[in-house]
Amino acid sequence: MVTMLSLPFVAVVILVCMSLAAMLFKRNMIKIVMAVHVMGSAVNLFLISLGYREGGVAPIFTNSPGGVMVLPAPQALTLTSIVINIAVVALMLSFAVSLYRRYGTMDTRKMRLKG
Amino acid sequence: MMEHAPALVIAFPLFAAFASHLIGRLGSRIRDIWVFASLLLTWLFAVFLNLEVMQRGTYAYTLGADISSLASPAGFPVRIVLVIDGMSALIAFMAVSVTLASFIYSRRFMERVSGGGESADRYCSLVLLFLAGMLGMGLTGDFFTLFVFLEMTSISSASLVAFFRKGSSFEAAFKYMIISAINALFLLFGIGMIYSQYGLLNMAAIANEMVLNFSFLDKVALSLIVSAILLKLGSVPVHMWKVDVYQKVPSSVAVMCITSSLVGIYVLSRILFSVFFSMSALTGWMIVCLGSLSIIVGVSMALPQKDLKRMIAYASIAEIGYVMLGIGTGLAGMSSTFGTVALSGGVFHIINDALDLGLMFLIAGAVFYATGKTGISKLGGIAHRSASLSVLFIIGMLAVSGIPPFNGFVSKLIMYESVFCLNPVLSVIGILGSILMLSVFVKVFASVFLGSPYKGKFREIPLSMTAVMWIFALLIILLGLFPGLALDGLVSPAVEALLGHGIYMGVII
Known part of the structure; x- marks a missing residue:
């Protein structure tokens, strides 16, 4: 049974599968980095949808209007993981740029460690 | 001050890492003194943690709480909790000691290979960050902090x-x-899946919940987490990155990379022993199978390698396999005597791996320092130029392949005997792996160190590098002759800590 609330989880699974496939089969370094970022976003989406409660308000107790609140912990986790993800992607892109300068190509098939 | 040692041991290298860039402006000598002093201080903190664990037993440290030992004021843990027990204190001690040795070794080594200056600043701060990450992984008590570190x-x-x-790098x-x-x-x-069910991130609290209701989703999360950590430590189906990395990384850092693999092993065993202990029979067999595969593949791939560091990297995959064999048997036979014995063999082998493979990588680095080459066929007759290097290589070679007077023999013998009770085939694989390992290293020794004297330019190896290598070698001999020192003092508290999941949960809940 697919309700509106389970839609994000379906999207998460599709995004993770897509990015894994891209990492395995794509030869272009930029596309691989994009796949890593998409996977990171998928996991962030997963965390955020875990914490969502239908009709919930922001989890701030002061002057709260009452009623259901969304969970605070997944939001904190997602914030941390976004920052980490950006660091990873930036580092990978800088490697890709340096590799492009050395070899003049983005194709991973044309560069291979020997041995 | 000292009651905050668990937090300081992580925070101090983190601070020193960023400060070393600024202090580097004052001059390279001051920066080196700063990095050395901060590593020494971190090492003292790690020693203190070990002593504290011996006195108090397992204890928790809550970051930011008024009373640091009170982990869950409202019945469940709300803050980040560090758990210090025999095993995590041992891992922290090992990580800091290896980094300290690697830093002393690297001073002259990096001067030669990178030219000092700005890049040396970068090197120091990256090494310190690496250390802080490893210490965090070792001491943390909750899943999310584990991810961050x-x-x-x-x-x-x-x-x-x-x-x-x-x-290529x-x-x-x-x-x-x-x-x-x-x-x-x-x-x-995987962490998200667990969080979705229990609303908790603390390992001990999750383990406490899982005792009552263990669901199918937990199994999915377990498989995700275990595959993630296997990727990190480079066991066989996912070992391909490891050889490239070990070949390209500076030798002084390769020693630390080995230590970080061993920290990965610790994290794996912490999760399997302390959180998912109800699945221990299944996960134990899985780890055992992957471990024996690692031994076979690692040793047989080491044989045809043409690069010294690449060859040692394959040998390190096989050695990680031995640790997994011991720990997996400990899981599969959790309540039996042979399981405990195998586990202590595995934990002892963690220490021995860091020493033996560390020494091999340091020697490879010294050969590179002296000649500027690592290709096996391009080298030859090094023994004529440096006798001490070849003696060190012989010690390391015999220790890695588990020959009697050295430490590798003790831990491997413990594992052969106990793994035999689980399945005799496993000890056959272990012994065969050791024999093949010796043949690989003998071949390399013959082509690198023996033969007509080395003709090319041979730089004198500085005292600091030789001293560090001899310290490794002396520890190898010491632990080989008196294994009781390590087994009683370090290994048995660690094994008790891993097996006592009740105590682990009790500290938090």
């Missing part, structure tokens, strides 16, 4: 892999970064 080690070690700024770094991005995200995905 895992990413910290990945990012800093990937930057160190690319340190030489050659095309960027390739290795890119490959390593893809692998570590995948493993960190898998880990986070």
Whole structure:
């Protein structure tokens, strides 16, 4: 049974599968980095949808209007993981740029460690 | 001051890492003194943690709480909790000691290979960040902090892999970064699944909940988390990144990379022993199978290698396999005597691996320092130029392949005997692996050290590098002759800590 609330989880699974496939089969370094970022976003989406409660308000107790609140912990986790993800992607892109300068190509098939 | 040692041991290298860049402006000598002093202080904190654990037993440290030993004021843990027990204190001590040795070794080594200056500043701060990540992974008591520190080690070690700024080192770094991005995200995905059911992130509290209701989703999360950590430590089906990384990274950092693999083993065993202990029979067999595969593949792939560091990297895959064999048997036979014995063999082998493979990598680095080469066929007759290097290589070679007077023999013998009770085939694989390992290293010894004297330019190896290598060698001999020292003092508290999941949960709940 697919309700509106389970839609994000379906999207998460599709995004993770897509990015894994891209990492395995794509030869272009930029596309691989994009796949890593998409996977990171998928996991962030997963965390955020875990914490969502239908009709919930922001989890701030002061002057709260009452009623259901969304969970605070997944939001904190997602914030941390976004920052980490950006660091990873930036580092990978800088490697890709340096590799492009050395070899003049983005194709991973044309560069291979020997041995 | 001292009651905050668990937090300080992580915070201090983190602070020193960023400060070393600023202090580097004052001059390279001051920066070296600063880095050395901060490593020494961190080492003292780690020693203190070990002494404290011996006195108090397992204890928790809550970050930011008024009473640091009170982990869950409202019945469940709300803050980040560090758990210090025999095993995590041992791992922290090992990580700091190896980093300290590697730093002393690297001073002259990096001067020669990178030319000092700005890049030496970068090197120091990356090494310190790497250390802080490893310590965090070792001491943390909750899953999310584990993820953060895992990413910290990945990012800093990937930057160190690319340190030489050659095309091939960027390739290795890119490959390593893809692998570590995948493993960190898998880990986070698994953590999210667990969080969705229990609303908790603390390992001990989750273990406490899982005793009552263990669901199918937990199994999915377990498989995600275990595959993530296997990627991190480079066991067989996912070992391909490891050889590239070890070949390209500076030798002094390769020693630390080995230690970070061993920290990965610790994290694996912590999760399997303390959180998912109800699945121990199944996971134990899985780890045992992967471990024996690692032994076979690692040793047989080491044989045809043409590069010294690449060959040692394959040998390190096999050695990780031995540790997994011991720990897996400990899981599969959790309540039996042979399981406990195998586990203590595995834990002892963690220490021995860091020493033996560390020594081999340091020797490879020294050969590179002296000649500027690592290709096996390009070298030859080094023994005529440096006798002490060849004696060190013989010690390391015999210790790695488990020959009697050295430490590798003790831990491997413990494992052969106990693994036999689980399945005789496993000890056959273990012994065969050791014999093949000896043949690999003898072949390399013959072609690198023996033969007509080395003709090319041979730089004198500085005292600091030789001294560090001899310290490793002396520890290898010491632990080989008096294994009781390590087995009673370090290994048995660690084994008790891993097996006592009740105590682990009791500290938090």
